[in-house]
Amino acid sequence: MTDEQWTPPVVLLAVDLVILTLRESRLQILLVERGIEPYKGALALPGGFLQHSEESLIAAAHRELSEEADIDVATLTLEHLGVYGDPGRDPRGRVVSVAYLAIAPWLPEPTAGTDAANAEWQAVDRVLSGELELAFDHRRIVADGVERARVKLEHSALATAFCGPTFTITDLQEVYEAVWGIRLDPRNFYRKVQKTDGFIVAAGSERKSATGRPARLFKAGPRKVLYPPMVRPTELSTQKEQQ
Amino acid sequence: MTDEQWTPPVVLLAVDLVILTLRESRLQILLVERGIEPYKGALALPGGFLQHSEESLIAAAHRELSEEADIDVATLTLEHLGVYGDPGRDPRGRVVSVAYLAIAPWLPEPTAGTDAANAEWQAVDRVLSGELELAFDHRRIVADGVERARVKLEHSALATAFCGPTFTITDLQEVYEAVWGIRLDPRNFYRKVQKTDGFIVAAGSERKSATGRPARLFKAGPRKVLYPPMVRPTELSTQKEQQ
DNA sequence: CAAATAGTGTCTGTCAGACAGTATTGA
DNA sequence: TCAATACTGTCTGACAGACACTATTTG
Numbered sequence: 141m142t143d144e145q146w147t148p149p150v151v152l153l154a155v156d157l158v159i160l161t162l163r164e165s166r167l168q169i170l171l172v173e174r175g176i177e178p179y180k181g182a183l184a185l186p187g188g189f190l191q192h193s194e195e196s197l198i199a200a201a202h203r204e205l206s207e208e209a210d211i212d213v214a215t216l217t218l219e220h221l222g223v224y225g226d227p228g229r230d231p232r233g234r235v236v237s238v239a240y241l242a243i244a245p246w247l248p249e250p251t252a253g254t255d256a257a258n259a260e261w262q263a264v265d266r267v268l269s270g271e272l273e274l275a276f277d278h279r280r281i282v283a284d285g286v287e288r289a290r291v292k293l294e295h296s297a298l299a300t301a302f303c304g305p306t307f308t309i310t311d312l313q314e315v316y317e318a319v320w321g322i323r324l325d326p327r328n329f330y331r332k333v334q335k336t337d338g339f340i341v342a343a344g345s346e347r348k349s350a351t352g353r354p355a356r357l358f359k360a361g362p363r364k365v366l367y368p369p370m371v372r373p374t375e376l377s378t379q380k381e382q383q
Numbered sequence: 384m385t386d387e388q389w390t391p392p393v394v395l396l397a398v399d400l401v402i403l404t405l406r407e408s409r410l411q412i413l414l415v416e417r418g419i420e421p422y423k424g425a426l427a428l429p430g431g432f433l434q435h436s437e438e439s440l441i442a443a444a445h446r447e448l449s450e451e452a453d454i455d456v457a458t459l460t461l462e463h464l465g466v467y468g469d470p471g472r473d474p475r476g477r478v479v480s481v482a483y484l485a486i487a488p489w490l491p492e493p494t495a496g497t498d499a500a501n502a503e504w505q506a507v508d509r510v511l512s513g514e515l516e517l518a519f520d521h522r523r524i525v526a527d528g529v530e531r532a533r534v535k536l537e538h539s540a541l542a543t544a545f546c547g548p549t550f551t552i553t554d555l556q557e558v559y560e561a562v563w564g565i566r567l568d569p570r571n572f573y574r575k576v577q578k579t580d581g582f583i584v585a586a587g588s589e590r591k592s593a594t595g596r597p598a599r600l601f602k603a604g605p606r607k608v609l610y611p612p613m614v615r616p617t618e619l620s621t622q623k624e625q626q
Numbered sequence: 627c628a629a630a631t632a633g634t635g636t637c638t639g640t641c642a643g644a645c646a647g648t649a650t651t652g653a
Numbered sequence: 654t655c656a657a658t659a660c661t662g663t664c665t666g667a668c669a670g671a672c673a674c675t676a677t678t679t680g
Contacts, residue, residue: 149436153394153468153479193392193477194470223466223481225396227437234436236396236479238466310659328643330660335641352658353650368641553632571670573633578668595631596677614669634675640668648661
């Protein structure tokens with residue numbers, strides 16, 4: 141805190157949303173086509189400025205989500221992801237953006253005739269690889285969000301949030317495979333997930349597949365923090381050194 | 384984004400700093416006594432407003448750190464901790480605060496005759512227990528920072544940052560015990576830390592204690608991300624008795 | 627010698643990876 | 654019957670917790 145004569149700098153506060161879902165066994169992200177400058181016509185994360193002084197950050201995030209993507213807010217849990225506030229990241233001035241992450245089992249196609257008409261799902265791979273260009277520093281935000289999701293999958297029951305209300309163990313395995321980007325042994329996965337107490341509970345019925353033995357259905361259990369965690373095999377070979 | 388006539392709300396952007404260190408085998412945090420209203424005279428985290436529009440958040444954090452605590456910035460690594468921006472958290476208006484976390488091996492007493500004269504170290508326990516009252520929502524920020532430090536201790540070589548340039552394995556164990564708030568078996572800790580490749584390397588000399596066999600000295604190894612991680616014992620990991 | 631701290635060896639239970647084998651369906 | 658998917662049993666190696674034991678110092 142400095143002296144009384146000093147006046148604070150003008151800062152614009154925005155929220156950006158990383159909305160992930162699983163479609164066609166691939167991790168996908170919700171993007172919008174920008175309708176105004178800067179970066180008009182480019183793809184970007186849903187988001188926007190805080191609307192008024194009394195609006196909380198999370199409320200702004202929820203508002204943008206329903207405005208731009210026509211998504212039922214109640215079904216999603218938004219989690220703080222990070223702050224992106226470097227000077228120069230936005231040509232309109234000093235914009236500090238707070239990013240939120242949400243993960244959902246299933247989300248509808250963008251609805252024509254609404255603000256969300258220009259929203260679309262894209263495979264996360266295409267963003268991370270650079271095949272799709274994003275406005276501002278949004279690619280970096282996406283990368284942070286995906287890494288967060290991968291870590292959360294290990295230590296929380298998040299994976300069930302990607303599934304519907306009931307699911308088979310194979311469904312759940314496909315979530316891990318899609319988010320982690322690797323293949324898992326179905327037999328070992330089956331045992332592991334069954335013995336992680338409170339992770340999933342039997343739903344009592346079965347689902348027939350096109351061919352083969354019907355699979356038992358499960359639903360999400362009460363446990364939100366997994367012990368022991370689901371370990372991501374890629375860590376075994378990771379020799380990265382970073383701070 | 385809304386129409387062109389709309390003007391963005393005024394938001395004040397601040398940084399707050401959670402500076403942790405180990406003193407007398409206890410986890411301690413740097414606090415300052417506020418010199419101005421609101422909460423004049425109360426204890427608070429070091430921090431303050433962004434000074435001008437072109438100042439980056441991390442630069443503001445570094446500036447506050449040197450102004451308020453007279454700490455050499457180069458020795459510390461600041462890490463983004465979170466954003467605290469609820470309306471009403473500051474009576475002066477809408478203040479959004481970005482919190483940073485730093486962890487240091489050893490830090491000097493606050494220097495008299497500087498801006499840092501009213502800075503002081505306090506045991507984290509006393510803050511978390513509510514014995515010490517903090518201004519604003521700073522107790523919550525401290526809790527988040529301590530939990531972050533505990534998790535980082537598991538997966539990174541952070542613990543060596545709490546020690547001096549060389550240390551014994553018992554020194555390192557005391558770091559884990561202080562931050563995690565639990566006791567560890569010294570024999571198992573010894574083996575575990577030795578076989579985590581790249582975590583610590585022998586420094587070649589020994590340190591005599593008041594009594595007992597001298598201990599070998601080590602220094603931080605090249606590895607920053609630990610595999611396998613140091614696992615924090617959980618109440619859930621208690622050994623099951625025979626059925 | 628005792629007391630104290632440093633460091634080693636080893637048993638045991640748990641668990642992940644590998645993979646052979648069994649169960650149940652539709653065609 | 655076969656093909657496909659769902660599930661079970663079991664071996665093995667790695668590792669954490671427990672703890673007896675040895676090593677080296679001061680007093």
